[in-house]
Amino acid sequence: MSDGPAAQSPWQTVTITGIEKRTPRVTSFFLQPSRPFAYRAGQHVDVRLTAPDGYQARRSYSIASAPESGETIELAIERLDDGEVSPFFHEVAAVGDEVELRGPLGGHFVWSDSDGGPLLLVGGGSGVVPLMAMIRHRAARKSAVPAALVFSARIWDEVIFRDELIGLHDRRDGFDLVLTLTREAARRPADYSRRVDAAMMVQSMARLPAPPRHAFVCGSNAFVSVAAQALIDAGVPAGFIRTERYGV
Amino acid sequence: MVTRGFFSGRRPPTDADARIPPGQYLEQGFPVLSAGPTPRVRTEDWSFTLKHGPRPIKKWNWTEFNALPLTKMTRDIHCVTAWTKFDTAWQGVLVDDILADAGIEPPTAFTLALSFDGYTTNVPTKDITAGKAMVALLYEGKPITSDHGGPARLLVPHLYFWKSAKWLNGLQFTERDEPGFWELRGYHIYGDPWREQRYTGDP
Ligand SMILES: Cc1cc2nc3c(=O)[nH]c(=O)nc-3n(C[C@H](O)[C@H](O)[C@H](O)COP(=O)(O)OP(=O)(O)OC[C@H]3O[C@@H](n4cnc5c(N)ncnc54)[C@H](O)[C@@H]3O)c2cc1C
Numbered sequence: 001m002s003d004g005p006a007a008q009s010p011w012q013t014v015t016i017t018g019i020e021k022r023t024p025r026v027t028s029f030f031l032q033p034s035r036p037f038a039y040r041a042g043q044h045v046d047v048r049l050t051a052p053d054g055y056q057a058r059r060s061y062s063i064a065s066a067p068e069s070g071e072t073i074e075l076a077i078e079r080l081d082d083g084e085v086s087p088f089f090h091e092v093a094a095v096g097d098e099v100e101l102r103g104p105l106g107g108h109f110v111w112s113d114s115d116g117g118p119l120l121l122v123g124g125g126s127g128v129v130p131l132m133a134m135i136r137h138r139a140a141r142k143s144a145v146p147a148a149l150v151f152s153a154r155i156w157d158e159v160i161f162r163d164e165l166i167g168l169h170d171r172r173d174g175f176d177l178v179l180t181l182t183r184e185a186a187r188r189p190a191d192y193s194r195r196v197d198a199a200m201m202v203q204s205m206a207r208l209p210a211p212p213r214h215a216f217v218c219g220s221n222a223f224v225s226v227a228a229q230a231l232i233d234a235g236v237p238a239g240f241i242r243t244e245r246y247g248v
Numbered sequence: 249m250v251t252r253g254f255f256s257g258r259r260p261p262t263d264a265d266a267r268i269p270p271g272q273y274l275e276q277g278f279p280v281l282s283a284g285p286t287p288r289v290r291t292e293d294w295s296f297t298l299k300h301g302p303r304p305i306k307k308w309n310w311t312e313f314n315a316l317p318l319t320k321m322t323r324d325i326h327c328v329t330a331w332t333k334f335d336t337a338w339q340g341v342l343v344d345d346i347l348a349d350a351g352i353e354p355p356t357a358f359t360l361a362l363s364f365d366g367y368t369t370n371v372p373t374k375d376i377t378a379g380k381a382m383v384a385l386l387y388e389g390k391p392i393t394s395d396h397g398g399p400a401r402l403l404v405p406h407l408y409f410w411k412s413a414k415w416l417n418g419l420q421f422t423e424r425d426e427p428g429f430w431e432l433r434g435y436h437i438y439g440d441p442w443r444e445q446r447y448t449g450d451p
Contacts, residue, residue, distance in 0.1 A: 010450065013249060046330075048271075049251040055259050058271055058330050084258045084273070092253035099251055105447060107433030108283055221280045225395065228285035238285050238365065247279035247329065 010102045011048060016095055017072055023158045025079050026126060027090055028064065030072045031101065039067055041137040042110040042130045042216065042244075045075070045103030049088060059085045062129040062218075062244070063104065064161075066136035076160060078126040109244040111214060113138055117145035120205060120212035120236070122196065122227045124152045125160075127219025127246060132161050134216065135175065139168055146208045148176040152196055152223065155184040176207045196226060198233035205234060212236060218244040267324055268332050269441035275331035280395050283429065287365045287415050288394050296383065296400065297362075297418040298350050306350040310399065314385065316341040316349055321382055323405035325412070326441040338403050340384035343376045343419070356421040360428060361402045361413040369413050369428035370437070371404055373421065380406065383416060408439040408446065 018030035041063075048058040065074040079090040093099070111119065111134045119138075121131040128151050138147055153159045159179060166188075169177035180192035180200065192200055205211060215236050217227045224245045231241055260274045268274060291310040298305045308316075322337045347354060354373045361369050375381065384392060384403040392398030397414025404411045410430050431437050436445040444450060 010447070049254040050249060051254050052250050056271065057254075057258070057273060060329055088251075088254055097252050098249065100249055102447075105434060108430070217285075221395075225280075225286060232285055238287070241285050243282060243284050245279070245281050247281075247331075 011100045012102070013098050014073075014101045016093055016097045016099070019093070019095060022076055022160050025158065026076055026160050027079070028074050028076045029089060029093065030074050031099075032072050033101070037071075037073065037104070039063055039073070039104035040110040040112060041066060041133040043104040043106045043133075044130065045073070045101050046105060047075075047085070048100040048102070049085060050100070057084050060105070062133070064129045064132045064136075066133055066140045068140035069136065076126065076129045076132075106244075109216060109218070109242050111137075111216065113141045113143035113145055115214060117147060117214060118208040118210055118212045119145055119147040120201075120208065120215040120231075121147065121149040122152075122201075122215065122217045122231070123149065124196075124219030124223030124227065125154075125158070127217075127223060127244070128160055130218055130244060131216060132165075135165070135168060138175065144174060146174045146210070148178060148204050148207050148212075150178045150180065150196060150200065150204050150227075152180045152182060152219070152227075154182050156181060156187055176204075178204045178207070196223075196230050198230045201230045201234035201236070205236075213240060215241045216244075217241060219246060221245045221247060264334070267334065269326055270444050271446075272326055272330055272332040272441065275333050278333060278336075278396070279327065279329070279331060281327065281329060281410075282414060283367065284365060286394050289364050289399055289415055289417075291399050294399050295417060296346075298346060298352075299362075299418060299420040300355050301420070301422065305352060308349075313341065313383075313400075317345045318385070319345070319382060321384075321403060321405070323403075325405050325409050327409045328435065328439070328446050332441075336405075337388050338382065338384040339386040339389070340382040340400070340403065342379060342382045344379060346383065346419070347377070354421065356423050358422045358425045360420045360422055360426055361411075361416060362418040362420055363413050364415040364417050367413060367415070367429045369402075369411050370422075370426055370431060371407065371411055372425065372438075375407065376402075376404060376419075380404065406440075408436075408441055410435060411439050 014031040020028045061075040186193045381404040
């Protein structure tokens with residue numbers, strides 16, 4: 001306690017350097033940390049807002065950017081109309097504003113290309129965010145690990161990172177994108193328009209050259225329960241499946 | 249640091265303030281968090297083993313375990329993802345009563361909680377004895393759903409809720425404080441919400 005560096009607050013101030021609307025309900029915020037920030041694909045940060053009277057609200061957000069993507073980190077935040085923190089980001093936050101952040105956090109829901117594969121990613125709505133970091137990491141590393149993303153969204157226009165994901169799929173370098181729309185007809189030939197189920201998992205796994213060694217499932221609690229069960233029913237060993245639940 | 253333009257926060261009623269640890273907010277629902285798929289453990293297949301190191305001391309099946317004295321505990325719980333929920337009502341078997349049934353005093357100062365899915369979490373033995381913790385079997389009078397860790401979960405309400413291991417199948421006394429699953433993955437070794445011991449490196 002007496003010697004060694006002075007204890008540093010785990011919180012740091014970050015500056016919003018960019019804001020980009022991704023879908024009608026999801027916006028990306030690019031943050032510039034004030035201290036070096038090394039992270040792994042799949043990790044999250046905690047964000048803290050403080051009112052003038054000292055009241056604080058904090059929430060967790062996954063990092064969407066790849067560790068290789070430079071100094072700024074990207075968060076993609078979905079607006080919940082009656083929420084406390086997400087509407088602040090959507091309505092108030094502007095470029096140049098500062099918020100407090102701590103992290104990176106979480107050492108379980110992480111993947112790096114040295115972990116190998118095949119990799120099966122299953123995301124619902126904003127649950128795609130940490131999976132996006134893995135996909136971007138894979139692309140940045142020019143990794144040969146076979147990977148597939150099954151991404152469930154309500155409609156085509158709510159497919160977060162849609163153009164980027166389709167672009168990565170079209171490279172045909174071992175990454176496959178499977179979209180499933182729950183409230184609209186499928187648009188791409190091999191896509192689905194229903195909720196995720198075991199049959200969809202079996203077919204999506206068949207796009208990989210071998211059964212997945214690592215499966216990551218992220219989204220709302222209800223989505224994760226259904227998707228993780230679908231993977232088990234499709235024959236993926238429970239020990240290969242990692243989940244991240246956004247709560248409600 | 250005051251955040252520009254953040255006024256509207258959802259402040260808890262002032263009488264609730266004293267019950268909400270730093271950095272937490274009040275939640276009415278009951279969010280679910282876990283590292284992997286939800287194991288569905290049937291009570292026919294359920295068992296609970298008390299161990300000292302690798303050596304089993306006593307094992308109970310579901311019927312035997314349910315014959316142990318049941319105690320009610322209504323407590324506030326605090327999740328590391330920052331929600332706090334007031335007055336959650338549990339019923340189960342106090343760790344003290346498990347030890348009494350096995351006819352032992354706690355043999356070591358540390359304990360690992362063991363789960364069906366391989367999850368472990370460490371707690372000092374003094375944090376789960378003297379009426380502080382139980383193996384919960386009922387939530388609000390009903391069997392605990394598998395989402396929330398049923399058939400049986402540990403309840404250590406004064407620590408962050410990841411310490412209240414779901415799908416519990418045993419307690420193992422250890423000589424040293426051995427980090428469990430989340431503790432090896434960046435979470436605090438002890439996890440006191442009132443000292444905000446969320447992550448490794450927090451005081
Ligand atoms: C590890 C992790 C990573 C995450 N990553 C992301 C991410 O990348 N992107 C993302 O968008 N989200 C992410 N989340 C979810 C995020 O942390 C927040 O939960 C989310 O943004 C909602 O916060 P909020 O303050 O806007 O809403 P909250 O105020 O928390 O409310 C959430 C919902 O609950 C209801 N609610 C709860 N309490 C009350 C109350 N007292 N009164 C009225 N309504 C209430 C509201 O209707 C609202 O719709 C992540 C969560 C975790 C745990």
